[in-house]
Amino acid sequence: MAQWADWPWKDALFANADESILRVAPAAAENVYANQAGGFSRFPGLRQVVTLPNAGRVYLHGDWRDDLVAVTERGRTFRIGRDLIPRDVTGVTTVGGRRPIFAASEEQLVIATGGPLLSLDREVTQLLSDEAPESTHVAFVDGYLIAIEPFSGRFRFCNPGEYRKWDDLSVFSADAKADNLVAVAVTPYRELLLCGPDSIEQFERLANGTRPFARRWSTGEGLAHPYTLVTDLAGNYGVNRRSEMTRFQAQVSREQSEPIALALEAVDDWTDAWATSLAIKGQRMVVLQAPNAYSSAYDTRGVTFLLDYRRNRWSFLWGWDGLNGRPARWPGWSLTSIWGQTYVGIENGIALLDPEAYDALAQPMRALWRSAHVDAFGPSRMDNFRIRIRRGVGAYAPAVPPRIAVRVCRDQHRWSQWVLRDLGPPGQDRPWIDFGAFGCAHTWQVEIACTDAVPVEFVAAQARIERLSW
Numbered sequence: 001m002a003q004w005a006d007w008p009w010k011d012a013l014f015a016n017a018d019e020s021i022l023r024v025a026p027a028a029a030e031n032v033y034a035n036q037a038g039g040f041s042r043f044p045g046l047r048q049v050v051t052l053p054n055a056g057r058v059y060l061h062g063d064w065r066d067d068l069v070a071v072t073e074r075g076r077t078f079r080i081g082r083d084l085i086p087r088d089v090t091g092v093t094t095v096g097g098r099r100p101i102f103a104a105s106e107e108q109l110v111i112a113t114g115g116p117l118l119s120l121d122r123e124v125t126q127l128l129s130d131e132a133p134e135s136t137h138v139a140f141v142d143g144y145l146i147a148i149e150p151f152s153g154r155f156r157f158c159n160p161g162e163y164r165k166w167d168d169l170s171v172f173s174a175d176a177k178a179d180n181l182v183a184v185a186v187t188p189y190r191e192l193l194l195c196g197p198d199s200i201e202q203f204e205r206l207a208n209g210t211r212p213f214a215r216r217w218s219t220g221e222g223l224a225h226p227y228t229l230v231t232d233l234a235g236n237y238g239v240n241r242r243s244e245m246t247r248f249q250a251q252v253s254r255e256q257s258e259p260i261a262l263a264l265e266a267v268d269d270w271t272d273a274w275a276t277s278l279a280i281k282g283q284r285m286v287v288l289q290a291p292n293a294y295s296s297a298y299d300t301r302g303v304t305f306l307l308d309y310r311r312n313r314w315s316f317l318w319g320w321d322g323l324n325g326r327p328a329r330w331p332g333w334s335l336t337s338i339w340g341q342t343y344v345g346i347e348n349g350i351a352l353l354d355p356e357a358y359d360a361l362a363q364p365m366r367a368l369w370r371s372a373h374v375d376a377f378g379p380s381r382m383d384n385f386r387i388r389i390r391r392g393v394g395a396y397a398p399a400v401p402p403r404i405a406v407r408v409c410r411d412q413h414r415w416s417q418w419v420l421r422d423l424g425p426p427g428q429d430r431p432w433i434d435f436g437a438f439g440c441a442h443t444w445q446v447e448i449a450c451t452d453a454v455p456v457e458f459v460a461a462q463a464r465i466e467r468l469s470w
Contacts (some may be wrong), residue, residue: 030317089120387461
C-alpha cells in the first residue's frame, strides 16, 4: 500500500563527495539559503540603481559621512548620497591595480590600492602623504593609521592626528613566521590582525610606554588570499593555502568549508577572490567569490559561495548568461550596507540587493535544489510527489503565471522531463503542490527549480511511495 514519506531536504548541502554517492544530503542549492524554519528561501535579486558609464568594476564602501563611496576599476572615486546621484570626487586617481581597501579616521577616508595612499577628506581625493608607503592594505585603530609594506613582514604607522607624517622609525615587524604580510584589518573588538600566507598575528594597543603596539598571539593558520579576509563579531574568516575557509579567533582556528571542500579545491584561479559579510532577514552570511575560477558545472568562469556561518550551511550564487541560456558568474564585485539597505558594486554601476526582486539585473536568477540519490525505499514506485511551498506569489491576471518545476532521475539514468505547476495568484493559500507519478526505480533523485522572478519559500517535500518486490 502506497504511503507518504518525507523527502530528505533538511540536511545541509554536501559537495565534498561525488554526487553519485550521496544518499541523504542535498547535492545542489543555488540562489537559495537555508532559513531558520528548516526550509530554503530564495536569495534576493539585483536591481541597478546607479549607472557609472565606462567605470568597469565598482568597489563600495558604506557610510562615509552618510554617503556611499564607490571606487572604480578605472581609478575614479564617487560619492553617492541618499538621492543615489553620483558625484565624481576624483582629484587623484587610484593606481596600483589592486582591490581598494578603505580605512576611515575621524578626519578622512584613506584608500589603498597597491600604490600611493589616497585621502578623501574634503571635496576630492588627494595624495595622503609623500612619506606614506605604497600599500595594498590600510587600517585605523585608536587614532593610529596603519599600512603594510608589501613583500615584507613590516607594517608602518603614523601618530594619532598626524596622518601626513610618517616617520621611518615608526615600524613594526610581524615575524612569528618568516612570511610577508598580505593583509591588515581591525576587528570589531579593536584587535589589529596582521596576516601572512602562513601565519596570522594579533597586535593590541598598549596604553602605556613608548611602544604603541604589542603582539598578543600568533597562529599557524594563514591567509593565502588577502581579500577573502572577513572580520565579524562572530569571528574572523579567510581562505588558507589549503583552499579552506577557516574561522579563527585568538589562537583557535576551525575549518568552515568541509561540506564543500571539493568545490573549493577545484578553484583553479584565486586571482581577485574576495569575501564580505552580509545580513539577510536576521541571518548572518559570508559571500565568497572566486571571479576567475572555472566552473565545470556550467562551463563558465566565476564561482560564488554563500555561507550561513551560524549553522555552517553553504549554497551557491549564480547570475545568468542570456546569450548561451545558462547560469554565469553572480554579477557582484563588492557589497556594503548603508541606510538600512545592501548595495552591490557591479560592472559600470551599483545595484540594490532587493528583497522584492528575484532576478539579476533583469536576467533570470534561477533558484534550484537537487537532492541526493535516495535509496531508503528500496525498489519502489513513486505514485506522486508534492512540495510544500509559499503560494500566491503571482499577479492577478498575468500573461504567463509564475511556475515551479520538478523532475526526477531514476537509478542515476537520464533526467525526466520537467513537470511545471503554477504558483498561483494572490489569495492562493493551499501550500501543497502535486506533481504526479514518476515511475519505478531503486534510487530517486529529485530536482526543483524556479526561474520566474517571484519569492520562493520552500518548506518540505513528500513522495507517495509503493514498495515493490523486485
